[in-house]
Amino acid sequence: MQNNLNKKLGYLGTPWEEAYGYAQAVQVGNMLYVSGQLSHDSSGNLVGPAPLDAAGKVTDTSNMDVQMRTTYANAAKLLAQFGATLDQVVEEVVYVTDMDAAFAVAGTVRKVAYGTAKPACASSILETPRLAFREQLVEISFTVVLQE
Template sequence: MPWESTYGYAQAVKVGDTIYISGQLGHDADGNIVGPAPLDEHNRILDHSNMEVQMRQSYENAKLMLAKYGATLDNVVEEVLYVTDMDAAFAAAGPVRKAAYASDKPAVASTILVTPRLALPTQLIEIKFIARI
């Protein structure tokens, strides 16, 4: 993604049997946010209803990162979700996480935090992952 060189970081790092995945966004292959949040004239989010769309895409992007190391979401042991609206995130998280991990009770330690804004103005969620292989 273009922001890797601009910001200066690695999307993923493997140390021993542990893979650290940087925060994954709900973007497509070209770096465009999927389901961008509508903004007011001050770049404040007006509506969080695309949280589920962006969350699903964030998990899809994590799958791509994990695959580079021969891993899948089955290898994830911890995740941290950074969201711009807790109510929208909670409404989406149950169904989206259960589908992503193919389990009604994913065996993944999970933390969710609210922040007023993420890196991109139309971004509603970012998820970081730790996986063991």
């Protein structure tokens, strides 16, 4: 099938890009759609994984802060591939496995990530029982308007 949208794709080289089959970001015109980002290092290892019990349930959410900070840092690296920064984010959706743990750190983490006391983007936060990896506490997707 021919792609008439002239898409530009971005990747971070994580193992799940190939396994799941997707791009981390897709640019169409001056719009950039960023897949859910998470807390991983350059090798694809989860940073600050939450501890699990024998049944695979999270037992401690205190790593929400490190996971959220790393997720924003990874998003910034991905945006840089397109000559963009978090300043150009117009919308984010934050998915968390524990709303209380997220609210305890999200305000501070977001203000540092965006470099301002009032980040200039629309933001939604949703609680979900589980994300892609059991030890994962947060995932954030972004919509970005690129410079013309």
